[in-house]
Amino acid sequence: MRLPEISKTLQVPDGVEISVTERVVTVKGNKGTLTRDFSHAAISLGCDNRLVRVWAEWPRKKEASLVGTIYSHILNMITGVEKGFSYKLKIVFSHFPISVKVQDKFVMIENFTGERKSRKSKIMGDVKVKVQGEDIIVEGLNLENVSQTAANIEQATKVKNKDPRVFLDGIYVFERNEGMS
Secondary structure, three states: OOOOEEEEEEEEEOOEEEEOOOEEEEEOOOEEEEEEEOOOOOEEEEEOEEEEEEEOOOOOOHHHHHHHHHHHHHHHHHHHHHEEEEEEEEEEEEOOOOOOEEOOOOEEEEEEHHHHOOOOOOOOOOHHHHHHHHOOEEOOOOOHHHHHHHHHHHHHHHOOOOOOOOOEEEEEEEEEEEOOO
């Protein structure tokens, strides 16, 4: 049985401005601004006073699930402009010391398992990457860009054609936080 309407409302916190124009959501906070286009989704968005409403009328399964998904995306945008997101990765090696450098929009991983050629991983969007000793800190406002950058770094050091239980060398995510340093 289909419901006539599924909706979720979100209270906008103080210090955050939000505007919705033709399913394009712009969120401004003390850390910065994020904009996201939801025009591909068959849902409705509205903003009045300090409330944001996401709803779908006579939704099928896909539209009903999109209401919750877009609600979560907007929550992540608000958290991003208020606090930001940070991931910490640990550099792990046993024989060959791995050196990591940031060059332009890439993270260069050199001497991984003794390889001569350095491995590259892409930095997504406006994400900042810092190398501090054996830790790599990935920070930014957009959760998807921060997590994808951390995943790119982790995947760049994936061990191939060897037993992963024995060869534990690599770079691994060990901490996820809301809030940047």
